[in-house]
Amino acid sequence: MPYRSGLELSHLVGDAVEVSTLTSSLADVASSGATLRAFLHGLPGIDRVGADQRAATLGTRSIKTSAKEMAIDLAISMVDLTTLEGADTHGKVRAMCTKAQHPGEGAPRVAAVCVYPDLVAVAAEAVRGSGVKVASVATAFPSGRSSLEVKVSDTALAVAAGADEIDMVIDRGAFLSGDYLKVYEEIVAVKAACGEAHLKVILETGELSTYDNVRRASWLAMLAGADFIKTSTGKVSPAATPPVTMIMLEAVRDFRDQTGRQVGVKPAGGIRTTKDAIKNLVLVNETAGGDWLSPDWFRLGASSLLNDLLMQRQKLATGRYAGPDYFTLD
Amino acid sequence: MSIFEYAPAPESRDIVDLRPSYGLFVNGEFVDGGGAPFKTVNPATEEKLAEVAMASADDVDRAVQAARKAYGVWSAMPGAERAKYLFRIARIIQERARELAVLESLDNGKPIRESRDVDLPLVAAHFFYYAGWADKLEHAGFGADPRPLGVAGQVIPWNFPLLMLAWKIAPALACGNTVVLKPAETTPLTALLFAEICQQADLPPGVVNIVTGAGETGAAVVAHPDVNKVAFTGSTEVGRIIARTVAGTGKKLTLELGGKAANIVFEDAALDQAVEGIVNGIFFNQGHVCCAGSRLLVQESVQDELLTALKRRLGTLRLGDPLDKNTDIGAINSAEQLAKIRSLSDIGEQEGAERWSPACELPERGYWFPPTVFTGVAQSHRIAREEVFGPVLSVLTFRTPAEAVEKANNTPYGLSAGIWTEKGSRILWMAGKLRAGVVWANTFNRFDPTSPFGGYKESGYGREGGLLGLEAYLDV
Numbered sequence: 016m017p018y019r020s021g022l023e024l025s026h027l028v029g030d031a032v033e034v035s036t037l038t039s040s041l042a043d044v045a046s047s048g049a050t051l052r053a054f055l056h057g058l059p060g061i062d063r064v065g066a067d068q069r070a071a072t073l074g075t076r077s078i079k080t081s082a083k084e085m086a087i088d089l090a091i092s093m094v095d096l097t098t099l100e101g102a103d104t105h106g107k108v109r110a111m112c113t114k115a116q117h118p119g120e121g122a123p124r125v126a127a128v129c130v131y132p133d134l135v136a137v138a139a140e141a142v143r144g145s146g147v148k149v150a151s152v153a154t155a156f157p158s159g160r161s162s163l164e165v166k167v168s169d170t171a172l173a174v175a176a177g178a179d180e181i182d183m184v185i186d187r188g189a190f191l192s193g194d195y196l197k198v199y200e201e202i203v204a205v206k207a208a209c210g211e212a213h214l215k216v217i218l219e220t221g222e223l224s225t226y227d228n229v230r231r232a233s234w235l236a237m238l239a240g241a242d243f244i245k246t247s248t249g250k251v252s253p254a255a256t257p258p259v260t261m262i263m264l265e266a267v268r269d270f271r272d273q274t275g276r277q278v279g280v281k282p283a284g285g286i287r288t289t290k291d292a293i294k295n296l297v298l299v300n301e302t303a304g305g306d307w308l309s310p311d312w313f314r315l316g317a318s319s320l321l322n323d324l325l326m327q328r329q330k331l332a333t334g335r336y337a338g339p340d341y342f343t344l345d
Numbered sequence: 346m347s348i349f350e351y352a353p354a355p356e357s358r359d360i361v362d363l364r365p366s367y368g369l370f371v372n373g374e375f376v377d378g379g380g381a382p383f384k385t386v387n388p389a390t391e392e393k394l395a396e397v398a399m400a401s402a403d404d405v406d407r408a409v410q411a412a413r414k415a416y417g418v419w420s421a422m423p424g425a426e427r428a429k430y431l432f433r434i435a436r437i438i439q440e441r442a443r444e445l446a447v448l449e450s451l452d453n454g455k456p457i458r459e460s461r462d463v464d465l466p467l468v469a470a471h472f473f474y475y476a477g478w479a480d481k482l483e484h485a486g487f488g489a490d491p492r493p494l495g496v497a498g499q500v501i502p503w504n505f506p507l508l509m510l511a512w513k514i515a516p517a518l519a520c521g522n523t524v525v526l527k528p529a530e531t532t533p534l535t536a537l538l539f540a541e542i543c544q545q546a547d548l549p550p551g552v553v554n555i556v557t558g559a560g561e562t563g564a565a566v567v568a569h570p571d572v573n574k575v576a577f578t579g580s581t582e583v584g585r586i587i588a589r590t591v592a593g594t595g596k597k598l599t600l601e602l603g604g605k606a607a608n609i610v611f612e613d614a615a616l617d618q619a620v621e622g623i624v625n626g627i628f629f630n631q632g633h634v635c636c637a638g639s640r641l642l643v644q645e646s647v648q649d650e651l652l653t654a655l656k657r658r659l660g661t662l663r664l665g666d667p668l669d670k671n672t673d674i675g676a677i678n679s680a681e682q683l684a685k686i687r688s689l690s691d692i693g694e695q696e697g698a699e700r701w702s703p704a705c706e707l708p709e710r711g712y713w714f715p716p717t718v719f720t721g722v723a724q725s726h727r728i729a730r731e732e733v734f735g736p737v738l739s740v741l742t743f744r745t746p747a748e749a750v751e752k753a754n755n756t757p758y759g760l761s762a763g764i765w766t767e768k769g770s771r772i773l774w775m776a777g778k779l780r781a782g783v784v785w786a787n788t789f790n791r792f793d794p795t796s797p798f799g800g801y802k803e804s805g806y807g808r809e810g811g812l813l814g815l816e817a818y819l820d821v
Contacts, residue, residue, distance in 0.1 A: 065621055065788065066617070078352075083352070297349075300347070300348075
């Protein structure tokens with residue numbers, strides 16, 4: 016299997032990456048396009064039928080009563096509340112930030128708010144001191160079609176404005192044409208520009224098309240120093256399907272086994288209902304394991320999901336559904 | 346204690362109207378049996394579910410006579426009319442699927458997730474599939490006007506009580522035969538609920554007769570002189586006895602017997618899916634599956650990696666209340682079967698194989714056995730040769746494809762096999778070399794009414810399912 020070559024550590028990564036967290040067995044993987052390609056193509060394949068079947072079976076888990084209460088609150092605490100529209104304004108972002116801190120009576124705050132770089136300062140001001148993080152998409156989101164220079168300055172802009180987390184997109188064109196080294200180097204460069212900020216790498220799995228590609232892109236991002244791997248921009252369909260999330264969870268599980276470094280996972284796009292969210296938590300629980308069941312290691316990128324979680328939360332508490340007008344639209 | 350504990354999510358058993366006692370179903374009516382009634386228990390709790398009538402040889406004779414009488418009407422009926430009854434039965438099965446699934450899990454011990462998502466959909470699918478053939482038999486490739494055989498005597502096992510009933514009854518009826526079916530002694534209840542469904546569908550009396558009882562009742566069905574066709578699913582040992590009984594009588598016979606299938610994992614396999622396939626191959630239905638992948642043949646170069654992943658996966662299996670919707674592993678069907686599994690597992694240990702089970706709490710009452718993996722198993726170990734019919738996996742290794750074929754075929758059985766590789770050419774090469782009735786590639790334990798099923802060697806003869814399944818019930 017591919018991860019067995021014992022190689023030098025120093026070649027692997029740019030100085031931005033915490034070198035000590037990688038074991039020497041993966042050290043030389045990115046020393047050239049050829050070694051990187053050999054490594055990624057040497058990962059075990061994924062059988063689509065089997066993966067779909069496994070994810071569907073996990074989708075039949077029945078989460079009730081006390082387990083459901085716990086799952087709903089956990090899911091709320093993992094939400095990256097997101098607005099990524101051309102029409103976003105300061106007012107819109109401030110309203111969303113208020114909701115992020117006080118989603119509803121007794122409900123925990125969400126993990127983060129996610130906005131475009133030019134609105135990071137507004138969001139950072141609005142959530143200051145609350146514990147809610149500010150995440151910003153960057154690197155010519157959502158297509159990633161620009162120069163490395165622009166992507167790095169886009170990132171720097173967001174970080175300077177106070178972003179705690181950067182959600183970058185990979186160059187899918189380069190990935191699909193087999194230029195893995197270019198994708199790798201871009202991630203390394205953006206990671207360097209992040210400084211203290213956490214880096215989430217968006218694979219845009221809907222454009223990668225095959226499960227084998229999803230696994231390869233996951234490993235590529237993790238090797239390059241990603242703190243999180245994220246499924247989608249939310250602008251492409253399909254987005255975070257259960258089998259794709261499951262495959263990424265397998266990747267972070269295997270990566271930690273190999274290297275000792277834990278990487279988070281963020282499915283984003285298409286998660287709208289409490290049922291969807293709970294299915295995601297079941298996937299985490301039975302694929303990567305309980306170590307990932309925290310907002311530090313698993314996030315749900317969503318906008319409309321939060322109100323459904325709040326509605327189901329109230330239903331569990333009172334036994335009745337309240338009408339949609341009892342849940343705020345921000 | 347993990348962060349995310351699933352609260353109990355039991356399926357309600359209120360939907361099942363359990364009666365204190367059940368009779369035999371003969372000539373469209375429930376009647377008392379001549380023998381002393383026996384009880385059937387819930388293997389998960391040892392609670393008595395009901396008393397069931399014991400059919401004597403006289404009862405079997407009455408059932409065969411009823412079937413003979415009904416054969417006149419049924420075989421003369423146009424195929425399209427027979428199809429209407431079968432379609433109606435299939436639809437009623439779908440409508441009453443939850444009731445049937447709960448009853449199956451109560452009587453058999455299998456998880457509701459499996460009875461609900463696997464057994465019942467397949468049962469309905471079998472009736473739909475063969476209903477479609479009833480008016481097309483002349484186009485099935487058995488000549489211009491293939492005739493039915495007469496009365497079919499059918500004896501089925503306890504591992505898939507209702508599904509095996511469907512495999513037997515659907516093709517028999519579609520071809521114009523009438524049946525006398527004996528369900529297993531430990532799992533008679535869904536067959537008796539099926540009898541009610543036959544009444545509900547207005548099936549002419551005598552077309553389906555259900556006689557409950559133990560081995561002697563089955564023997565009486567098989568030996569009855571007015572039975573034209575015998576179909577049996579069960580152990581190779583009993584299959585031999587039946588073959589001897591039937592020899593020279595002119596009865597047509599199909600046997601679906603034991604197995605010791607090899608599940609072969611190559612180093613280039615999709616490993617995560619292979620792990621799922623191994624789990625599904627041997628732990629599905631507590632390993633009470635004749636085609637279970639009970640021998641894992643893994644290429645030595647990926648042995649460590651695969652076994653680590655497999656053991657991690659087994660740690661997530663949930664064993665317990667079969668009616669809990671989150672249960673993966675239910676109860677062993679009977680005390681007798683549990684004793685057999687224990688005995689063979691102990692022998693495995695004594696013979697030097699290394700035994701491993703995940704940390705797993707077994708309920709205090711009922712018949713339970715933890716998922717068990719034996720590593721360091723050689724072909725000469727008894728656990729590699731004999732059918733355990735339980736959640737026990739034997740792991741062997743191989744170096745080359747040729748060695749994998751040799752080891753896979755080195756068994757008196759030949760029911761099924763599995764191949765895991767991303768290389769299509771190797772799948773085709775292996776499938777041609779393996780002496781097994783079913784060869785699954787990159788999957789395991791997948792069933793479909795269109796696909797024939799049956800064994801080589803001591804796994805039996807004849808095929809059930811698909812077009813070939815018609816042949817067993819036609820005079821061809």
